[in-house]
Amino acid sequence: MKIKSFIAENEEFMKKSGITNARNELFWILEEKISLSKKDILLFPEKQLSQEELALLIPLIQKRCQRYPLQYILGKSDFMGLVFEVGEGVLIPRPETELIVGYGIKNFPKNAFILEIGSGSGCISTALKYFRPDLNIVAVDISEKALEYTLKNSETILKQKTPFQFYLSDCFENIPPFPFDAVISNPPYLSLNDMQMIDRELLYEPPIALSPGEEGLSVYQKIAKARPDYLKASGQIVLEIGYNIEENVKKIFSDYRLVETIRDFQNIARTLVFEASCR
Numbered sequence: 001m002k003i004k005s006f007i008a009e010n011e012e013f014m015k016k017s018g019i020t021n022a023r024n025e026l027f028w029i030l031e032e033k034i035s036l037s038k039k040d041i042l043l044f045p046e047k048q049l050s051q052e053e054l055a056l057l058i059p060l061i062q063k064r065c066q067r068y069p070l071q072y073i074l075g076k077s078d079f080m081g082l083v084f085e086v087g088e089g090v091l092i093p094r095p096e097t098e099l100i101v102g103y104g105i106k107n108f109p110k111n112a113f114i115l116e117i118g119s120g121s122g123c124i125s126t127a128l129k130y131f132r133p134d135l136n137i138v139a140v141d142i143s144e145k146a147l148e149y150t151l152k153n154s155e156t157i158l159k160q161k162t163p164f165q166f167y168l169s170d171c172f173e174n175i176p177p178f179p180f181d182a183v184i185s186n187p188p189y190l191s192l193n194d195m196q197m198i199d200r201e202l203l204y205e206p207p208i209a210l211s212p213g214e215e216g217l218s219v220y221q222k223i224a225k226a227r228p229d230y231l232k233a234s235g236q237i238v239l240e241i242g243y244n245i246e247e248n249v250k251k252i253f254s255d256y257r258l259v260e261t262i263r264d265f266q267n268i269a270r271t272l273v274f275e276a277s278c279r
């Protein structure tokens with residue numbers, strides 16, 4: 001089959017499955033899976049795809065039409081301009097999470113000690129350390145699979161063996177007390193109700209990364225116990241929040257002082273920064 005017919009047929013097929021960016025997705029899949037760049041495709045549209053290439057590509061496109069996430073097909077995802085390996089068992093980094101990293105790069109004190117709860121792909125901790133090599137980071141996740149991704153991505157991107165300390169832990173459970181300068185987290189925050197209405201693509205991501213159950217607040221409640229054992233007196237807690245839980249999270253942290261609400265480009269509150277000093 002010629003490349004141009006392959007693109008035409010599959011673009012149509014993908015669009016019918018509701019994939020709006022089908023042409024670009026096809027270019028990305030061809031580049032990643034058979035090393036055929038967009039330039040090659042445009043210069044040589046008559047080139048034939050081999051049977052082996054078709055046997056590799058067609059099942060992937062069928063999977064994509066079942067709304068299997070593109071990033072899992074490509075095996076990678078961009079975050080803060082860095083490339084993270086992703087696959088089943090780990091949350092795909094989201095652009096809104098870059099706000100936590102931006103805050104940390106600008107505000108964390110020199111040589112600060114940072115604890116990340118729920119490191120997943122390692123995107124937050126790795127990007128922070130990449131742009132602020134002076135920071136000392138401890139990464140924690142409750143999922144062994146997620147922690148494997150944190151380790152792999154941090155080592156590949158930072159070109160360093162075990163650049164952080166890693167703990168398999170339910171929040172602070174397995175971490176020795178230490179006065180961190182900041183505890184940061186993008187915790188699972190969807191409620192059971194939200195989980196009934198999620199997009200099909202999210203169904204392929206690990207439920208433990210999306211929802212802690214019930215109201216979606218239990219990991220925030222555990223993180224609020226950071227003080228006094230895991231936070232300096234002037235330490236900060238930097239948290240991503242869901243679009244509808246801002247007030248609930250503020251209530252959970254009512255013993256802390258809210259220092260900043262960071263909004264995304266749509267003006268939605270995405271990150272809350274609290275300080276340990278009593279109100």
Ligand SMILES: C[S@@+](CC[C@H](N)C(=O)[O-])C[C@H]1O[C@@H](n2cnc3c(N)ncnc32)[C@H](O)[C@@H]1O
Nearest residue numbers: 093118119120141142143146170171186188209
């Ligand atoms: C929303 S994902 C965030 C992953 C990554 N930090 C990011 O921003 O893409 C939440 C992560 O928290 C982990 N997690 C869920 N409950 C946890 C708990 N009680 N203690 C530690 N980690 C937890 C999940 O396994 C998942 O990797």
